[in-house]
Amino acid sequence: MTIDLREDPITLTAALVDIPSVSLDEAAIADVVERALREQTSGFEVLRHGNVVLARTDRGLPTRVILAGHLDTVPIADNVPSRFDKDDAGAQVLYGCGTVDMKSGDAVFLHLAATVADPVCDLTLIFYDGEEIAAEYNGLGRVEQELPEWLEGDLAVLGEPSGGWIEAGCQGTVRVRLSTAGTRAHSARAWLGDNAIHRLAPILGRLSEYRARQVDIDGCVYREGLSAVRVSGGVAGNVVPDAAEVDVNFRFAPDRTVAQAIEHVREVFAGLDLSFEVTDSAPGALPGLTAPAAADLITSVTSHGGGGVRAKYGWTDVSRFAARGIPAVNFGPGDPNLAHKRDEHVPTAQITAVTAMLRNYLTGQI
Incomplete structure (x- = not known):
């Protein structure tokens, strides 16, 4: 052709x-x-x-x-x-x-x-x-x-x-996996376990309360955003899960470096009982x-x-x-x-x- x-x-x-x-x-x-x-x-x-x-x-x-x-x-x-x-x-x-x-x-x-x-x-x-x-x-x-x-x-x-x-x-982008741990148990005896999915609640709460910046650079307004993009957890229909995780994506204005963006996400979830893993990033x-x-x-x-x-x-x-x-x-x-x-x-x-x-x-x- x-x-x-x-x-x-x-x-x-x-x-x-x-x-x-x-x-x-x-x-x-x-x-x-x-x-x-x-x-x-x-x-x-x-x-x-x-x-x-x-x-x-x-x-x-x-x-x-x-x-x-x-x-x-x-x-x-x-x-x-x-x-x-x-x-x-x-x-x-x-x-x-x-x-x-x-x-x-x-x-x-x-x-x-x-x-x-x-x-x-x-x-x-x-x-x-x-x-x-x-x-x-x-x-x-x-x-x-x-x-x-x-x-x-x-x-x-x-x-x-x-x-x-x-x-x-x-915009730049950072993806972070936030994981929680609990104790597995039969759901009929849930008090013997510690539900890892329930431990995601404070994470989701901070996300829902988050207020993103708007940044004017050279007359261009960049709107940041911090969003849960994936949630995973559960073993079976009758099991209290001992592990759960949520993937969070931060789209950040180009006045931040990737390192600064990661640190900002850490600050948002500071004090919570979770593990923090950066899975992807790219600068703005x-x-x-x-x-x-x-x-x-x-x-x-x-x-x-x-x-x-x-x-x-x-x-x-x-x-x-x-x-x-x-x-x-x-x-x-x-x-x-x-x-x-x-x-x-x-x-x-x-x-x-x-x-x-x-x-x-x-x-x-x-």
Whole structure:
């Protein structure tokens, strides 16, 4: 299969959706993207690294902008191939797995690589695999470890769905397992035991009473959240359990480090009789909107009809760039609330608008 990068990015989005690329099965779409970049763009060095496709120019321009997007999707749910339809207002929408997360963003980047003849900055494009699953499979993570020079730049733009808004930075995340211990007994003689599930009550009480911070950073308000996300316990229907546990997820503003976030969670549950185990963590990303390249993007987008700037809720790969001191934002078509849904769809007008706003930025029409 081939794709035409000079076609309307709406058509290009549909073509990408029609290439199934569930996580760990991205070879076919990586082949198509690599071939298109080699054959249909000029001035780019193109490199294949596993199922990651990288391309960059080296024109000696004063700044370098990285455009990065993942090629994989969640499992298909009877939503490939793509199809066009109308929404309730009569506007055209494109349905299909990955239309929002994030083949429309990939299509915008690919189209611009082939059609922007005189950018004011050097460009690096990274199309990577394994974003939708465990971090060990993330292609951008492998690039970070094995080809770190490809991540150097003045601004990174990830094509994550943001509805045409610039969503800056991202929250960090910590997951903690809180476990309680008791004494097993027959439930008919419960007084002989110590119910570990009942010992979860103080934990749940503190969670229900918790009041999360709202933090303004560079004009972006990040809302923290501390939530129980899993509860486990019980042996049998006639047994007082001697063990129980609750998994707690803390989504924290990027002004905290991971260590500070873990310490905060410890403080919330201080004094309770429990064991505390950190099971997962990832740092947040500061918005970095005062950096010149980021400020120029904001000016260009907001002056050409974009939705403005807001905080990114949730974690994205912008964190990898922020950890290297590179400002990074999420900017792409599609409503993130529709990502991964069976009826995932994107307004085609949004694809057109994001393409135009990024074209203006890359060509200096600020």
